[in-house]
Amino acid sequence: MPCIEARGLRKAYGTTIALDGVDLRVEYGRILGLIGPNGAGKTTALDAILGLIPYDGELKVLARDPWNQREQLMRDVCFIADVAVLPRWARVSHLLDYVAGVHPRFDRAKAEGFLAKTSIRRTSKVRELSKGMVTQLHLALVMAIDARLLVLDEPTLGLDILFRKQFYDSLLNDYFDHNRTIVVATHQVEEIEHVLTDVMFIDRGRIVFNRSMDEVEARYTEVMVRPERVPEARGLKPIYERPSIDGSVLLFDGIERERLAPLGEVRRPSIADLFVAVLSGQGGQAQGGVQ
Amino acid sequence: MNTQANTLRESSMESPAAAAAIIPLSRRMRWAVRRELWENRSIFIAPLAVGGLTLLGSLISMVHLPAKMRAAMSLDPVKQHELILQHYFIASGVMMLTTLVVGIFYCLDALYGERRDRSILFWKSLPVSDLETVLSKMITPLLILPLVAFGVAVIVQGIMLLASSAVLAGSGLSVAMLWTHAAVLQTWPMLLYHLLTVHGLWYAPVYAWLLLVSAWARRAPFLWAFLPPLAIVAVEKIAFNTSYFWEMLVNRVIGGPGGEDYMANSLSMDPLMHFKPALFFISPGLWIGLAVATAFLVLAIKARRSGRPI
Numbered sequence: 041m042p043c044i045e046a047r048g049l050r051k052a053y054g055t056t057i058a059l060d061g062v063d064l065r066v067e068y069g070r071i072l073g074l075i076g077p078n079g080a081g082k083t084t085a086l087d088a089i090l091g092l093i094p095y096d097g098e099l100k101v102l103a104r105d106p107w108n109q110r111e112q113l114m115r116d117v118c119f120i121a122d123v124a125v126l127p128r129w130a131r132v133s134h135l136l137d138y139v140a141g142v143h144p145r146f147d148r149a150k151a152e153g154f155l156a157k158t159s160i161r162r163t164s165k166v167r168e169l170s171k172g173m174v175t176q177l178h179l180a181l182v183m184a185i186d187a188r189l190l191v192l193d194e195p196t197l198g199l200d201i202l203f204r205k206q207f208y209d210s211l212l213n214d215y216f217d218h219n220r221t222i223v224v225a226t227h228q229v230e231e232i233e234h235v236l237t238d239v240m241f242i243d244r245g246r247i248v249f250n251r252s253m254d255e256v257e258a259r260y261t262e263v264m265v266r267p268e269r270v271p272e273a274r275g276l277k278p279i280y281e282r283p284s285i286d287g288s289v290l291l292f293d294g295i296e297r298e299r300l301a302p303l304g305e306v307r308r309p310s311i312a313d314l315f316v317a318v319l320s321g322q323g324g325q326a327q328g329g330v331q
Numbered sequence: 332m333n334t335q336a337n338t339l340r341e342s343s344m345e346s347p348a349a350a351a352a353i354i355p356l357s358r359r360m361r362w363a364v365r366r367e368l369w370e371n372r373s374i375f376i377a378p379l380a381v382g383g384l385t386l387l388g389s390l391i392s393m394v395h396l397p398a399k400m401r402a403a404m405s406l407d408p409v410k411q412h413e414l415i416l417q418h419y420f421i422a423s424g425v426m427m428l429t430t431l432v433v434g435i436f437y438c439l440d441a442l443y444g445e446r447r448d449r450s451i452l453f454w455k456s457l458p459v460s461d462l463e464t465v466l467s468k469m470i471t472p473l474l475i476l477p478l479v480a481f482g483v484a485v486i487v488q489g490i491m492l493l494a495s496s497a498v499l500a501g502s503g504l505s506v507a508m509l510w511t512h513a514a515v516l517q518t519w520p521m522l523l524y525h526l527l528t529v530h531g532l533w534y535a536p537v538y539a540w541l542l543l544v545s546a547w548a549r550r551a552p553f554l555w556a557f558l559p560p561l562a563i564v565a566v567e568k569i570a571f572n573t574s575y576f577w578e579m580l581v582n583r584v585i586g587g588p589g590g591e592d593y594m595a596n597s598l599s600m601d602p603l604m605h606f607k608p609a610l611f612f613i614s615p616g617l618w619i620g621l622a623v624a625t626a627f628l629v630l631a632i633k634a635r636r637s638g639r640p641i
Contacts, residue, residue, distance in 0.1 A: 090455075110455070111458050111460040112458070114459075115353075115458045119452075120456075121456070122449065125449045125451075125452040125453045126453055127445070127448065127453065128448060128450075129369070129370050134366075134369050137362075138365070138366055141359070141365075142354060142359050142363075142457055142459055143354070143457055143458060144354050144458070182456075
């Protein structure tokens, strides 16, 4: 049984279709990046997974039905949906007391340990903390919960680069192990690229790309091609091409590196470039269909 | 001993199935109530502030106390009773009004504020059901506020009584007359009974309605709470030239089961006027009210379940 399994997941808000038949399967021990532009359906997908909204289709998270079993599910799942959702009136000590009071898997000592590494005082109110500190506090609370699935929705939105980096570093170093599963949704691709084991692109309510990072590494190659060799390189059918300072950057799918190496400098594409390539490829197809 | 044994047992069971330990409902509810008190300090502060001001007023009035008592001696017992207890009536009446006002604002914000400041996303990330959340918010006006009001009223009236006795003794008057009329040991249990039955049970549908609006309204919960009932009153008056709905509302807020005028009675500390539990607990008004309150709460739980930040 996978950690998350969805078949034909659909959700419409009035006439707007937020999820248009999503199939997905996330195994235990993975770190999945759910990447998509704003309004692509990332948050809707995560809301469905967390039992925050009703949906159509089949969805099982840790073998449970999220909408009907949210509170049971939340014993094994924790999430940070967006930054700054901690109640502003609460004191740090209140939050520790309360979570320790209601959550069977919360290890208070662990949370205190994480907080000791920050400058957050136990008597402070959330409203007195900076945005970065609130995120640190939330992360300390969440990481002290022995959950099997952690869901993060744009967890670092609005934070400065230093905190963003720290955030993912502590997740990897202090939290993740192979019994846990993490799903991160973001549109800031660069900063999570190196932590992911799997990547999924979502666009207009559909999953348009779904591969492990190993597969991505094996299949996709980016080549910096000097202008005079571009026509030759195009013969190998790149899936995407963009101009650069001295020539073009071409992205290939499933072409051996040995064949590409003579054309120019070969490297692994960034997820951001792959994302642009896949989404503009989608757009092209859609347009092709219309014409 | 017991806790130690529990800890041992929990830590020795490391399998994932055993780790699905469940925190008992009673403990979760205790924390939920504590949480409400942290967030809504007005539950304590408003009654304390009002109690403090009442006390201040009554201490100032004690300048005239010896003269008042001398005048009271020549009156007949009923008038005497009213004159002497006037301040005590006011003290408990004001406390009840405070409870009602705090309860109204508390309920309107209880499920609206968490959506407005997005903290609902944090609360929902914890293993606490919407049913428990809504019930814990209903406990506040139903039980916590009446108990706080009772506690503060007892302190305020106790101090008033002691201070009055001191003033009277100081001016060479007997305190016996004061203590016969202000028989607090009899009236305090009645006050508690009144607070729990009328302010808790009788007002339950009012608080449940406010919680429903609070869980459902996307903006202006205050208007949603008060305008639709008024609209119904207006439509009924225009269409049928009747005002049953208005009378029902008035009866709910200042009346009581059997159409007694509770507002007037609540100012009185006469135990016999209040203590009619048989009448209260068999009155259809109470049970209809509780049924309506339950329906509102079910809808509020439903609204909370799909509640999103606004």
